Amino acid sequence: MHQRKIGGKATGHFGASLWRGGFSWTGSPLEFNWHPVLMVSGLVVLHGNAALVYRVPFTWRQRKQTWKLVHAGLMLVGFILSVLGLYVVFDYHRGLNLTHLYSLHSWVGICTVAVFWILGLAGFLFPCSPLCFRSNLKPVHVCVGKAILILSLISCVSGITEKLQLVLGEPYSSLPVEGKFANFLGLLIVSFGLVVLGILSKDNWQRPETDGEAIHVSVAAILL
Amino acid sequence: MHQRKIGGKATGHFGASLWRGGFSWTGSPLEFNWHPVLMVSGLVVLHGNAALVYRVPFTWRQRKQTWKLVHAGLMLVGFILSVLGLYVVFDYHRGLNLTHLYSLHSWVGICTVAVFWILGLAGFLFPCSPLCFRSNLKPVHVCVGKAILILSLISCVSGITEKLQLVLGEPYSSLPVEGKFANFLGLLIVSFGLVVLGILSKDNWQRPETDGEAIHVSVAAILL
Numbered sequence: 001m002h003q004r005k006i007g008g009k010a011t012g013h014f015g016a017s018l019w020r021g022g023f024s025w026t027g028s029p030l031e032f033n034w035h036p037v038l039m040v041s042g043l044v045v046l047h048g049n050a051a052l053v054y055r056v057p058f059t060w061r062q063r064k065q066t067w068k069l070v071h072a073g074l075m076l077v078g079f080i081l082s083v084l085g086l087y088v089v090f091d092y093h094r095g096l097n098l099t100h101l102y103s104l105h106s107w108v109g110i111c112t113v114a115v116f117w118i119l120g121l122a123g124f125l126f127p128c129s130p131l132c133f134r135s136n137l138k139p140v141h142v143c144v145g146k147a148i149l150i151l152s153l154i155s156c157v158s159g160i161t162e163k164l165q166l167v168l169g170e171p172y173s174s175l176p177v178e179g180k181f182a183n184f185l186g187l188l189i190v191s192f193g194l195v196v197l198g199i200l201s202k203d204n205w206q207r208p209e210t211d212g213e214a215i216h217v218s219v220a221a222i223l224l
Numbered sequence: 225m226h227q228r229k230i231g232g233k234a235t236g237h238f239g240a241s242l243w244r245g246g247f248s249w250t251g252s253p254l255e256f257n258w259h260p261v262l263m264v265s266g267l268v269v270l271h272g273n274a275a276l277v278y279r280v281p282f283t284w285r286q287r288k289q290t291w292k293l294v295h296a297g298l299m300l301v302g303f304i305l306s307v308l309g310l311y312v313v314f315d316y317h318r319g320l321n322l323t324h325l326y327s328l329h330s331w332v333g334i335c336t337v338a339v340f341w342i343l344g345l346a347g348f349l350f351p352c353s354p355l356c357f358r359s360n361l362k363p364v365h366v367c368v369g370k371a372i373l374i375l376s377l378i379s380c381v382s383g384i385t386e387k388l389q390l391v392l393g394e395p396y397s398s399l400p401v402e403g404k405f406a407n408f409l410g411l412l413i414v415s416f417g418l419v420v421l422g423i424l425s426k427d428n429w430q431r432p433e434t435d436g437e438a439i440h441v442s443v444a445a446i447l448l
Binding site for chain 2 (some may be wrong): 098099102103104105107108111143146147150151153154157158160161162164165166172173174175179182183186187190193194197198201
């Protein structure tokens with residue numbers, strides 16, 4: 001599973017290096033190439049990993065608190081990558097005087113990031129909140145987490161579609177190697193997302209509540 | 225809920241009539257305009273409705289068999305619409321000598337339809353199959369049904385993105401009324417799909433097994 005996730009991330013990086021001139025941080029159109037790599041890594045790969053940490057059976061005998069920290073850590077890195085991913089695309093647009101947020105991809109994408117950030121912020125505050133509040137909000141947290149993954153898949157596929165049409169134009173229909181590669185990458189991202197959602201939907205793969213929710217330790221306090 | 229679904233379908237139809245020259249059956253590029261209307265109606269609206277028929281509380285005191293027929297009927301109409309939706313796009317491509325199945329939208333879309341048809345065929349055969357086989361396959365049926373809805377949302381948004389870029393080109397970034405309308409339609413479709421998936425994820429909204437799965441009546445036999 002992990003090899004597959006890293007594979008997907010590496011594949012996107014490889015694609016941008018091979019056909020789109022590689023990467024640059026500021027002052028170059030190559031800055032854009034960071035956008036798909038950062039967004040897919042943050043919102044699909046890390047978010048998908050974070051959602052699955054409670055579903056790995058060998059961890060069930062270990063302390064839940066440890067895996068809460070892993071979950072929070074992965075989400076935090078995902079959050080940072082999504083901030084950077086948005087920064088580079090806005091900076092790239094500004095540099096070339098392109099309009100921000102006009103396409104359907106950008107509309108769905110900005111909603112995805114907004115919900116991801118809100119859930120991340122709320123999740124960060126959860127460990128400090130009263131037990132009854134946390135247990136009531138847990139189903140919402142899980143449900144919104146799944147919705148973010150679905151929105152991320154939609155954003156990825158529409159983003160790849162948009163980019164391919166912009167850079168390949170008419171020759172896209174003859175399926176050059178870059179087109180085939182990006183289409184396969186899109187299918188890989190969708191398959192990964194569906195596998196994660198499939199695993200999450202299995203009730204008997206849920207972590208048994210051995211530690212008990214009553215252990216009330218602030219993740220914020222530990223992290224700081 | 226139902227008004228919203230019909231609203232989404234009607235909105236798509238209205239959009240195609242207003243900006244894309246309306247509809248035609250064969251021998252005209254207007255044939256393409258049926259494609260989004262038929263696919264969204266079949267794979268999102270009807271499939272979404274069909275998935276929800278067991279979650280409507282007032283039906284829980286009625287015979288399950290009746291609602292199995294409603295479920296099967298909606299799926300059947302969805303299946304017919306998806307066949308027509310694929311037919312018109314292939315016919316349109318053939319008429320203009322355009323390449324079939326090159327884009328990521330078409331790759332995801334054809335996978336969605338294939339899984340929808342396979343599940344539809346399998347679902348049609350379920351009522352004739354032994355009880356133990358059906359009860360074992362039910363979780364798979366439910367899980368694949370949700371995956372089809374997610375794939376449909378991805379296909380819709382990538383399809384709208386592709387179409388808008390092809391027909392609007394550069395002026396899309398100035399967000400003309402058609403662009404805004406289609407973007408909102410995309411968000412409406414995604415919201416509808418997420419609401420359906422949210423309802424399906426709530427265990428306490430599942431229909432109680434009052435009739436019992438043991439009533440072994442063939443839907444196929446009743447329909448024929």
